[in-house]
Amino acid sequence: MQSLQFAAKHPGSRAAQLASSTFCDSEFLASCEHALSAQLQRTKDGATDKSRIAELAALVKVLRRCVRDMASKSSAFVELCVKTEKEAAQELEKVRLDAETTLKRLEAESALARAAAAQTEAAYKADRAAWVTSVDAQKFEVARLQREVEGLEEQRARAREDAKRSELARQQLEQEIKELRKASGQQLREVQMTQGEAVKQLRDERQQAEKKEAQLKADNEHLEASLAAANSQVAKLQQALNSLNQLQQGLQASLEGKQSAEASLMTQLTQVRAELNTAESSLATATADRLQLQQELSSKSDQLMLLESELRLKTSRLDAAQQQLATEAEEHAAERALLQRQLEQLMADKEEARSQLAAATASVESTSQQLAAADSARTQAEQAMQELQQLHDKLVAEQAELQAKVRELEAALEQGTAHSTELQTALDSVQAALDDARSQSAKQASRLAHLESEFEALQEVMGEGEQRDIVGRLLGRISTLQAAAAAAEATRRQLHNQMVELRGNIRVFCRVRPHPASSVRCLAGGTSLALTLDGKEHNFSFDKVFGPGTSQQQVFDSVSELVQSALDGYHVCLFSYGQTGAGKTYTMSGANTPEHQGLMPRAVNQILESVVQLTEQEWQYTLSASCIEVYNNTLRDLLAEGAGSKPEAGRINDANAIKHDAAGGHTVVIGANRLPVSDAASAAALMSRASEARACEATAMNAVSSRSHCVFMLYIAASHAATNTHLTGSLCLVDLAGSERLDRSMVEDMRKREACSINQSLSALGDVFAALSSKTSHVPYRNSKLTYLLQPCLGGHGKTLMFCNINPEPASAQESLCSLKFAAKVNGCETAAKGGAKRNVTQGGAPAALPSTPADAAGSGGSLGKRPAAGQTLAAGPKRSKLGG
Numbered sequence: 001m002q003s004l005q006f007a008a009k010h011p012g013s014r015a016a017q018l019a020s021s022t023f024c025d026s027e028f029l030a031s032c033e034h035a036l037s038a039q040l041q042r043t044k045d046g047a048t049d050k051s052r053i054a055e056l057a058a059l060v061k062v063l064r065r066c067v068r069d070m071a072s073k074s075s076a077f078v079e080l081c082v083k084t085e086k087e088a089a090q091e092l093e094k095v096r097l098d099a100e101t102t103l104k105r106l107e108a109e110s111a112l113a114r115a116a117a118a119q120t121e122a123a124y125k126a127d128r129a130a131w132v133t134s135v136d137a138q139k140f141e142v143a144r145l146q147r148e149v150e151g152l153e154e155q156r157a158r159a160r161e162d163a164k165r166s167e168l169a170r171q172q173l174e175q176e177i178k179e180l181r182k183a184s185g186q187q188l189r190e191v192q193m194t195q196g197e198a199v200k201q202l203r204d205e206r207q208q209a210e211k212k213e214a215q216l217k218a219d220n221e222h223l224e225a226s227l228a229a230a231n232s233q234v235a236k237l238q239q240a241l242n243s244l245n246q247l248q249q250g251l252q253a254s255l256e257g258k259q260s261a262e263a264s265l266m267t268q269l270t271q272v273r274a275e276l277n278t279a280e281s282s283l284a285t286a287t288a289d290r291l292q293l294q295q296e297l298s299s300k301s302d303q304l305m306l307l308e309s310e311l312r313l314k315t316s317r318l319d320a321a322q323q324q325l326a327t328e329a330e331e332h333a334a335e336r337a338l339l340q341r342q343l344e345q346l347m348a349d350k351e352e353a354r355s356q357l358a359a360a361t362a363s364v365e366s367t368s369q370q371l372a373a374a375d376s377a378r379t380q381a382e383q384a385m386q387e388l389q390q391l392h393d394k395l396v397a398e399q400a401e402l403q404a405k406v407r408e409l410e411a412a413l414e415q416g417t418a419h420s421t422e423l424q425t426a427l428d429s430v431q432a433a434l435d436d437a438r439s440q441s442a443k444q445a446s447r448l449a450h451l452e453s454e455f456e457a458l459q460e461v462m463g464e465g466e467q468r469d470i471v472g473r474l475l476g477r478i479s480t481l482q483a484a485a486a487a488a489e490a491t492r493r494q495l496h497n498q499m500v501e502l503r504g505n506i507r508v509f510c511r512v513r514p515h516p517a518s519s520v521r522c523l524a525g526g527t528s529l530a531l532t533l534d535g536k537e538h539n540f541s542f543d544k545v546f547g548p549g550t551s552q553q554q555v556f557d558s559v560s561e562l563v564q565s566a567l568d569g570y571h572v573c574l575f576s577y578g579q580t581g582a583g584k585t586y587t588m589s590g591a592n593t594p595e596h597q598g599l600m601p602r603a604v605n606q607i608l609e610s611v612v613q614l615t616e617q618e619w620q621y622t623l624s625a626s627c628i629e630v631y632n633n634t635l636r637d638l639l640a641e642g643a644g645s646k647p648e649a650g651r652i653n654d655a656n657a658i659k660h661d662a663a664g665g666h667t668v669v670i671g672a673n674r675l676p677v678s679d680a681a682s683a684a685a686l687m688s689r690a691s692e693a694r695a696c697e698a699t700a701m702n703a704v705s706s707r708s709h710c711v712f713m714l715y716i717a718a719s720h721a722a723t724n725t726h727l728t729g730s731l732c733l734v735d736l737a738g739s740e741r742l743d744r745s746m747v748e749d750m751r752k753r754e755a756c757s758i759n760q761s762l763s764a765l766g767d768v769f770a771a772l773s774s775k776t777s778h779v780p781y782r783n784s785k786l787t788y789l790l791q792p793c794l795g796g797h798g799k800t801l802m803f804c805n806i807n808p809e810p811a812s813a814q815e816s817l818c819s820l821k822f823a824a825k826v827n828g829c830e831t832a833a834k835g836g837a838k839r840n841v842t843q844g845g846a847p848a849a850l851p852s853t854p855a856d857a858a859g860s861g862g863s864l865g866k867r868p869a870a871g872q873t874l875a876a877g878p879k880r881s882k883l884g885g
């Protein structure tokens with residue numbers, strides 16, 4: 001009812017829908033109603049004691065069902081509420097994040113707009129101040145020029161007045177001269193009239209007058225010259241005034257330009273202010289949005305609280321139902337007491353109704369039994385409810401744990417991704433450096449060859465003296481080049497090792513063999529696959545995943561650089577693991593056509609070819625090989641005389657036959673043959689001989705099933721006289737026996753013992769990896785011969801690669817899952833000892849010698865240095881030969 005009310009109050013609410021869908025079970029309500037009405041009706045009709053007890057029992061059943069239904073519904077409701085709560089929280093988080101992002105963006109935009117406006121305003125103010133300063137300076141200049149012009153005008157006026165005065169004086173003088181002439185003429189006439197004495201006076205006066213006139217003329221000329229000078233100065237001043245006027249006009253124009261620029265800047269400023277206002281208003285809108293969202297958030301929280309209160313109500317209803325049940329039980333007990341009393345009454349009346357009493361007693365007994373059964377059922381139901389509650393609590397705790405784990409895993413994933421990116425970058429740079437070193441080395445080698453041919457040609461054409469000289473120089477050049485080539489080779493080795501190390505000292509590749517009905521799907525990217533078992537998909541990731549279409553050459557290409565490491569002085573181990581018939585032997589040895597050759601022949605061929613090249617750089621390599629079978633935890637030398645025909649031939653009974661060189665040299669098996677490998681033919685013969693001797697049987701799973709682990713060990717020792725360097729490396733190729741389920745392989749007696757031994761040694765291998773991955777101080781290598789033999793490669797300073805072979809036929813899916821889980825465990829293993837893989841190289845001292853074994857007497861390591869003859873490859877043996885490849 002509560003939920004119905006809630007639904008009515010919140011018609012659009014998801015929680016209301018959930019509550020109404022969870023609790024409004026009309027069928028259930030109808031059945032309760034029906035049961036109660038029937039009970040009421042029967043009570044009204046007047047029931048007998050017997051029928052009432054039966055009715056009460058039926059009622060108890062109904063109530064119990066009610067309690068069960070309520071419990072399951074309440075847990076379903078709780079789950080739905082939790083889910084809804086999570087969804088609401090996620091939605092709210094998303095909305096909050098969106099709002100925050102929008103707000104931040106708007107704030108950033110507004111800050112940008114504000115900064116731009118401030119910048120524009122500051123620029124405008126600076127421009128305006130500069131312009132005002134320049135206008136003021138120009139105004140000042142104009143005023144100064146105007147003052148100068150006024151001064152010049154005054155000077156001109158003064159000069160004009162001077163000129164006027166000079167003119168007046170001249171005119172006065174002319175007048176005086178005229179008057180004097182007139183007076184002198186009169187005097188002359190008077191003198192003429194008076195004759196004699198006055199002539200001289202007149203002449204003197206006349207001379208004086210002439211002198212005065214000359215002076216006046218000179219004065220006049222001087223005044224005219226000064227007037228001309230004043231006029232020219234006036235003209236100059238006029239020009240200056242004109243130019244000043246022009247300047248003033250220019251300044252006026254620039255003033256107008258500045259004013260228009262100011263107007264446009266003012267417009268810009270207004271625009272920017274308007275933008276700023278818009279940004280501020282959008283900021284206000286965003287803030288309002290945020291407030292609204294916060295309100296929504298709080299309303300969601302309210303809803304959540306409502307849901308929680310609803311939940312509490314449901315729980316209290318449940319409690320009430322339980323209480324009601326308890327009340328019913330009490331009533332039940334009262335009824336029982338009543339019946340007991342009736343029984344006593346009946347006992348009192350037993351004289352009257354003995355037969356009725358007997359029947360009633362029987363009826364009461366059966367009723368009591370039913371009641372006891374009802375009691376125990378109720379107790380069971382309560383216990384079940386408690387268990388369910390505990391389970392619920394446990395599940396909630398587990399869920400929290402899982403969430404924490406998911407978070408941890410996500411963080412680890414991020415770290416791992418970052419780490420892998422770093423590694424990839426480092427790897428790329430190392431690869432580039434390696435390529436560089438390789439090309440350098442190739443260049444040097446070709447240059448050397450060229451020089452040698454030149455030298456031969458010169459020898460043919462030169463005389464003896466010249467020859468000796470040139471030979472000396474060329475020899476010097478050659479030795480320099482050889483030293484450079486050795487240095488390049490050393491760099492290459494170092495870079496190659498760095499590259500292999502970056503990819504991990506233990507790597508796991510998975511190979512899926514072809515099958516028409518496959519339960520395995522190789523995923524894009526080449527590093528993961530999905531296995532389907534009982535309709536469920538299991539995903540796994542490895543360093544590489546090879547699908548059914550991958551050729552033997554492609555598989556070998558992916559391991560060739562690891563093989564190369566053995567030549568550089570490392571202990572390298574490649575082993576194949578998987579269910580019987582999954583393709584382990586096919587991967588390691590392959591079939592007898594060149595296309596189907598496996599890793600073993602291809603690896604030995606690559607090593608032989610590289611040895612030929614290295615010999616040209618003055619390296620001396622010695623190769624030899626052993627082949628050991630681990631069968632029922634006993635060692636057997638597959639290269640022993642007669643091992644192919646007699647199963648007991650080659651058995652090594654010495655429990656301590658496996659010897660590891662403490663200084664990082666070779667691991668040897670005392671009593672086992674080690675035969676020289678000088679070329680491809682000798683290697684092929686050796687592998688064929690070993691495969692003939694290997695224990696193979698037909699089982700229900702594989703017509704030629706390998707019943708033993710086969711360990712092929714190639715010992716490599718090398719020295720370089722020029723640099724006095726010695727190294728020891730090894731290549732260990734292991735074809736493990738197939739892991740299998742005894743019931744599926746249908747083996748019996750001896751074969752059963754074999755299978756048990758195989759499974760034991762594989763489980764010992766698993767224990768070693770488990771100990772390595774948990775980094776415990778004790779690693780149980782000695783628990784099996786197989787793990788003890790491979791110890792230096794697994795946990796020491798070696799480089800290991802495991803192939804997990806998978807048969808994808810659906811019937812083998814369970815075994816495939818086990819193999820993949822094992823491989824995943826190995827993939828997570830950190831096997832390299834401190835300092836990573838170790839190269840076994842010494843400089844100076846005695847050359848690295850192969851550890852002596854009794855079998856050394858049979859033949860020392862074959863000395864190498866010649867290319868294999870044309871067409872000479874490691875021929876593969878027949879399929880029966882699990883090693884021949």
Ligand SMILES: Nc1ncnc2c1ncn2[C@@H]1O[C@H](COP(=O)(O)OP(=O)(O)OP(=O)(O)O)[C@@H](O)[C@H]1O
Pocket residue numbers: 512513514548578579580581582583584585586587702704705706707736737738739805
């Ligand atoms: N990738 C593959 N391509 C083609 N054929 C394959 C491939 N892998 C395995 N086979 C074939 O499947 C069969 C069983 O393979 P194989 O003998 O290598 O299995 P196994 O794992 O060594 O078995 P066991 O442990 O019993 O020795 C062989 O006939 C082999 O040729």
